[in-house]
Amino acid sequence: MILKPTSRNISKAAQEIRSGNVVSFPTETVYGLGADAANEEAVKKIFHIKKRPSYNPLIVHLPDPSHIGRYADISDKMTKRRLMELSSFWPGPLSVVLKLKGGISKAATGGLNTVAIRIPSHPIALALLEECRCPVAAPSANIFSYVSPTTAEHVYESFGSQVGIILDGGDAEIGLESTVLSLVTDPPKILRPGYITAEQICEKLGLEIQLPSETEPKRPESPGMLKKHYAPHTPIVLKTSLPPAASVSNAGYIAFRADPKLDLQQFRTVSLLSPTGELEEVASKLYKALREQDSMGLDFIVVDTCEESDLGTAIMDRLRRAAK
Ligand code: TXA
Ligand code: MG
Numbered sequence: 476m477i478l479k480p481t482s483r484n485i486s487k488a489a490q491e492i493r494s495g496n497v498v499s500f501p502t503e504t505v506y507g508l509g510a511d512a513a514n515e516e517a518v519k520k521i522f523h524i525k526k527r528p529s530y531n532p533l534i535v536h537l538p539d540p541s542h543i544g545r546y547a548d549i550s551d552k553m554t555k556r557r558l559m560e561l562s563s564f565w566p567g568p569l570s571v572v573l574k575l576k577g578g579i580s581k582a583a584t585g586g587l588n589t590v591a592i593r594i595p596s597h598p599i600a601l602a603l604l605e606e607c608r609c610p611v612a613a614p615s616a617n618i619f620s621y622v623s624p625t626t627a628e629h630v631y632e633s634f635g636s637q638v639g640i641i642l643d644g645g646d647a648e649i650g651l652e653s654t655v656l657s658l659v660t661d662p663p664k665i666l667r668p669g670y671i672t673a674e675q676i677c678e679k680l681g682l683e684i685q686l687p688s689e690t691e692p693k694r695p696e697s698p699g700m701l702k703k704h705y706a707p708h709t710p711i712v713l714k715t716s717l718p719p720a721a722s723v724s725n726a727g728y729i730a731f732r733a734d735p736k737l738d739l740q741q742f743r744t745v746s747l748l749s750p751t752g753e754l755e756e757v758a759s760k761l762y763k764a765l766r767e768q769d770s771m772g773l774d775f776i777v778v779d780t781c782e783e784s785d786l787g788t789a790i791m792d793r794l795r796r797a798a799k
Pocket of ligand 2: 614615623
């Protein structure tokens with residue numbers, strides 16, 4: 476059921492989580508599907524509902540960076556220093572992978588000796604996490620490998636009544652999943668590009684960091700990095716790979732910016748994400764447009780591309796995976 480995020484409903488949702496059930500809540504990036512990260516059975520429910528492979532670990536959400544040391548071993552000097560340097564990104568869309576200390580179920584970490592931790596900035600998420608008084612494992616609230624949800628309705632469309640409470644926070648502001656940064660390696664490594672960019676992280680840490688590998692390891696370092704991911708059912712074609720003679724009369728087009736040179740009439744449907752091509756606007760509207768066009772019975776969806784720097788890195792990362 477989709478519920479207004481009143482304090483009464485937030486308390487109800489926290490009670491559900493404490494009782495070992497799964498609820499969906501908004502974050503600034505995408506909607507999450509949360510359960511008590513310390514409770515093995517509760518976390519298993521997330522995997523079951525999402526149809527997610529069990530080796531794929533979940534991000535643990537906390538209300539405050541001061542809680543990190545309860546679950547992660549941050550005793551060494553270098554990790555402490557790096558966390559300090561990154562602290563201005565919290566609360567916010569940066570998840571960090573750290574050495575696991577304890578207090579998190581094996582199901583949530585996928586049996587790894589590391590744990591990904593995130594302190595979201597969305598006020599509803601923070602209020603919920605405060606009230607839960609437990610670490611909350613929360614992947615994006617979509618069926619495994621489908622497009623992440625940016626509205627409460629998206630969550631309902633995927634799970635219906637399988638998820639008892641969906642707290643409605645309206646449209647997600649950022650619209651792309653958090654950046655995942657491993658602090659276990661030296662230098663640190665971005666496992667999943669996101670809203671917080673490599674450039675911003677390098678500046679804070681004062682060093683060059685490793686970027687995601689192009690080739691996919693057998694067991695991915697970060698399973699969100701699986702090649703086919705974030706994908707609608709309709710084939711995605713990047714605009715740069717569209718053959719000039721392709722018939723697009725039953726195709727959709729997701730435009731990042733207004734382009735007076737292009738004849739939009741030839742497409743069956745067009746979603747213009749940002750008249751001026753602002754990447755923040757593109758990111759925030761992209762998943763909604765993909766889901767909308769995916770429900771239209773199109774032959775394929777043509778999507779614009781952008782330069783792969785700053786936020787463009789994360790946008791193109793998701794699009795390439797959707798287009799595989
Ligand atoms: O923005 C977000 O991060 C959203 C919202 C709900 O907070 N959550 C999210 O979770 O995107 P999920 O489960 O869809 O993605 C988690 C990513 C995956 O790529 C996973 O492989 C990686 O984090 N991850 C989790 N634990 C890890 C670990 N110990 N080592 C490496 N990667 C890890
Ligand atoms: Mg996901």
